[in-house]
Amino acid sequence: MANRAVADWSSDSGGLEPIARATLQEQVYQQLRNRIMTGFFQPGQPLSTRSVAEAAGVSVMPVRDALRRLEVENALVVGNNRTLQVPILDVDTLQEISAMRIALEGLAVERAMPAINTDDVAVLRNLCGVMNDSILSGDIDKYLEANWAFHNRIYERSSSEIMLSVIESLWLRMGPYFRLTAKDKNHLDNAMKIHHDIVEAMRTGDCAAARSAVVADIEAAAGDLSQWLAQQAS
Amino acid sequence: MANRAVADWSSDSGGLEPIARATLQEQVYQQLRNRIMTGFFQPGQPLSTRSVAEAAGVSVMPVRDALRRLEVENALVVGNNRTLQVPILDVDTLQEISAMRIALEGLAVERAMPAINTDDVAVLRNLCGVMNDSILSGDIDKYLEANWAFHNRIYERSSSEIMLSVIESLWLRMGPYFRLTAKDKNHLDNAMKIHHDIVEAMRTGDCAAARSAVVADIEAAAGDLSQWLAQQAS
DNA sequence: TGACTCCAAGTGTGATCACACATATCACCC
DNA sequence: GGGTGATATGTGTGATCACACTTGGAGTCA
Structure with missing residues (x-):
């Protein structure tokens, strides 16, 4: 009775891998972050919510969160018309x-x-x-x-x-x-x-x-x- | 022709004060930030989007942005059920x-x-x-x-x-x-x-x-x- | 030719609705 | 009585729509 197949699930090694649940916002954030870190974007390049959302194939909501997160980290700065852009280093x-x-x-x-x-x-x-x-x-x-x-x-x-x-x-x-x-x-x-x-x-x-x-x-x-x-x- | 009343507007000293346009998100952020800084909230106190939104009398959207901003700043941390809360210091x-x-x-x-x-x-x-x-x-x-x-x-x-x-x-x-x-x-x-x-x-x-x-x-x-x-x- | 007006496209911001998930409570059945 | 499953509640997440603002350029008039 104790050795049912279910018992294996509780063992530490024999179970399933923990499912990594990445929200859309998190995925967009990681992708943008990686591209900024590796210099994919040109300094001064604007990143608007709608353009990024279209490129990523998601709604503007996750993009908005991801961009704001990057802004707080100083990885992006506000441009002329409030659009976020890759900072230019002086x-x-x-x-x-x-x-x-x-x-x-x-x-x-x-x-x-x-x-x-x-x-x-x-x-x-x-x-x-x-x-x-x-x-x-x-x-x-x-x-x-x-x-x-x-x-x-x-x-x-x-x-x-x-x-x-x-x-x-x-x-x-x-x-x-x-x-x-x-x-x-x-x-x-x-x-x-x-x-x-x-x-x-x-x-x-x-x-x-x-x-x-x-x-x-x-x-x-x-x-x-x-x-x-x-x-x-x- | 040059000394029209309009000319004064372009002078640096004689114009109107620049109107500080604070978005709802910014206001919520500043209020929460100030209360955290001055120890208004108890350590460990949960701050959910809906509760803050109701208290502030706004929709959940500005609150979500403000809370995420504070999270990135390490001023708030994720709690048990993903709810943000005031961090407990060890x-x-x-x-x-x-x-x-x-x-x-x-x-x-x-x-x-x-x-x-x-x-x-x-x-x-x-x-x-x-x-x-x-x-x-x-x-x-x-x-x-x-x-x-x-x-x-x-x-x-x-x-x-x-x-x-x-x-x-x-x-x-x-x-x-x-x-x-x-x-x-x-x-x-x-x-x-x-x-x-x-x-x-x-x-x-x-x-x-x-x-x-x-x-x-x-x-x-x-x-x-x-x-x-x-x-x-x- | 020059300056001005107006409109269209693009932008962030915010509200509202819908969904998935987690937790707690409670009725239910063995 | 104790485990079990359903339900209610609260949570973050995401999509969609609407609004205000900015900017650029085409069009118009002096």
Whole structure:
């Protein structure tokens, strides 16, 4: 009587996968967010509710929620006629975001260090390899994705949800421009060297070295982008 | 022909005040935000769209937008049955938020220092007086308001919009608990002493002293709240 | 030719209705 | 009496319609 087929359902391993219920709003949000993060949209590009709704094949309601969510995260800003658009980065804002990144990501690394184990180091080293391959094959999308996965892996070890969400929003704000620096060979070489420094600091458990390496990574990106922006303005 | 009455409208000083068009969603958002910041709502209190809509006398649509906005800011969190509720602070989250506050508000003070002038110092000194009066009269609402105005005045001088919005969201997250520490005489005395230190550092332009005073303020609040939470748990 | 008027398209905002889901209550049957 | 199923209530989600506002350009008149 006890060994009915139903009994298996309650076992932890033998049941069905938990059904991931993603609302339409959530799906639209994730798609837009991903495209912003990877620089799919041009800076300044307007995103209206109706246009996005038509492109996604849904009503304006989920789109409205998704866009507002992105607006609060500073991933989108209000344009001229109240239409939301991808933010255009100026040098001052770049400096502000970079300063915040240094403060928060430096803090996140310090908090994460005690929780970093050998598995993490292996994953980070593997992601370094993926980035290297992406550079050789010229796959910018893959590089950007691996780069975020690399940093995210570290920060999520700090077990700080709020801090992680803020850091993500800062990356989101810089997303449309990351792709630009990812085309510069010198920047990529330098970035890969820094990434290896980070992994090495993680392996040896050197907290100060890890922090300074992360800071160096952020400053390098800020410097290259600042240079690009200045060049663009002239 | 040029000096028609219409000409005055285009002048910068002689026109009408720009009409502040606040949407319903914006009004609901501001009201809820203010009440969260000043600890009007109890931690854990659920806020459903329909209940808020009925209380505010509007449809569920503006309320939905306002609640989602607050959710993204971490000012509200999802409860059991997907209903949003005022977040309950645990010691770990308190430490996380305080660490972020130290990193970001310390940075904001440093960036603000060069822009601080004698007017700012006068305003800050005045706000200290307001806080003092509020303590004597026992008006906690007025004290909390003046306290936020004091810090906000400093941070907004850093001319860093994004940083300011993040700092605000952190204050919002701690809002429901600020009121608790504002009942403790020892905490208030210590806070007022620190506030005077901040003003003094602003007056003399001592950047390091200003930063350390702000950090001391945050650490004092974190310490007192942590103590209160531990006492509550037992 | 120039300035002005008017209209159409596009935008966000808000209300209302309908639906799926979760929970609690209670009658019901074994 | 205790488990079982139906129902009522409250919840978020989404679609559809209506409205106010902005903007652009075509058309018109001086």
